[in-house]
Amino acid sequence: MKSQKGMATLLVTAMLLVVSLLFSLASYKNTFYQIKRTQNEVLARQAHWRAEGGLECGFAKVNEESDIALITNSNYFNTDCNISGNDIKIDVITLNEYVIQSRNTNGNSAKKISKRFSLAGGRAPGTIKATSNLLLEGSTVMYPDPGFKSGGEYECVIARYAGSIEIKGTVTNAGLHFAYPPYDGFHSNPATWPICKSTNQSVVTDNKIVLGSPKPSVFGDDYIYSANLDPFKDVFHVPKADWKKIRDKSTTTVITGSVNCSSAIASSIAVDSDRIWVEGNCDLGSNANLIQEAITTAGIPGIVLVVQDGILSVNGAQTLSALVYHFKSPESTFMPTVSQWNTMSAGAQLTEAEKLTVGYFQFGAFHPKGGYVMDAPGLTAKIRGSLNFSFNSDVFQDALDDLETINWQEGSWNDF
Incomplete structure (x- = not known):
């Protein structure tokens, strides 16, 4: 009878340990999820600010350019601004109006930011x-x-x-x-x-x-x-x-x-x-x-x-x-x-x-x-x-x- 009571105690203890382990694993899983989510958020914010920095770098480079015809070249930003995962390009919207796009890839995170600019505020049309x-x-x-x-x-x-x-x-x-x-x-x-x-x-x-x-x-x-x-x-x-x-x-x-x-x-x-x-x-x-x-x-x-x-x-x-x-x-x-x-x-x-x-x-x-x-x-x-x-x-x-x-x-x- 005494041996049976010991077996029951051991069984209850083992079950409690298993339940505790399950709770611990669940807690760790949630902690790992939170850590991963935080890491992704950090990567996403890094991608955002790098893309924002790329946008400003591109604008500064264009602002110093003496030959505006060059700015739409595919490799125009390679040397100065396409760094740290940035890819910057410019598209023509209308004459003297452009959109500059800055895309940053940071691990599994990617961010694209765009903004328009004009030359001298834009020339009013008229023959x-x-x-x-x-x-x-x-x-x-x-x-x-x-x-x-x-x-x-x-x-x-x-x-x-x-x-x-x-x-x-x-x-x-x-x-x-x-x-x-x-x-x-x-x-x-x-x-x-x-x-x-x-x-x-x-x-x-x-x-x-x-x-x-x-x-x-x-x-x-x-x-x-x-x-x-x-x-x-x-x-x-x-x-x-x-x-x-x-x-x-x-x-x-x-x-x-x-x-x-x-x-x-x-x-x-x-x-x-x-x-x-x-x-x-x-x-x-x-x-x-x-x-x-x-x-x-x-x-x-x-x-x-x-x-x-x-x-x-x-x-x-x-x-x-x-x-x-x-x-x-x-x-x-x-x-x-x-x-x-x-x-x-x-x-x-x-x-x-x-x-x-x-x-x-x-x-x-x-x-x-x-x-x-x-x-x-x-x-x-x-x-x-x-x-x-x-x-x-x-x-x-x-x-x-x-x-x-x-x-x-x-x-x-x-x-x-």
């Missing part, structure tokens, strides 16, 4: 930007600045304006076409070429926009009014009041205007300058081809041509790889005169009254590929002739590279 009054005479077909993309379609802006617009004849927004890409890399497949929004592809015949009156409905959303338009800031990234900072930069070539302006500009390009600033009257005449030949010889995409506080006159059908900027400085009292216009090659095409108000005049199908900026408030920019115009921003990008700044876009941070 023509004008604080001058615009007068277009003749039949004009324009392949526009595509602008921003929304819902698979582009806004395709013809004009961004702060003055009046009068069209005598027809201006046709021809939309986007694979034969006239607005910049390199815009799209690759002609069969799926992008289109403009239907509300942003106007055909306007003999109509006008008068400030203070409603815009006629025939002018679609490809004509954008902006009362506070500052095209100088849009192009050069400083307010118009600081225009001398751009003129006086070592990368800007300043020359004096003349009736032989094309020759003087061509000579400046020959000494490796792609931003030409002309002071006073400038008559390109029928010799803009000299400028184009100089651009081709120099092996550059194009130029930015500024004519300040003077008449800008063009005569004849010519194509020029340039952004043409007619500029009246804020403190200037410049007004054109009859005698000044009488020295210009196209002056005879203006009436006596027009010679007192027209600051820019082109007679013929002059085609500056980089578009027009007519920034002379109170004056008129007149374009007369049958014009087939295709916008291409590549012609002026290099000439403005030294002025670019990089800015994060607020609200674009994403944590995947």
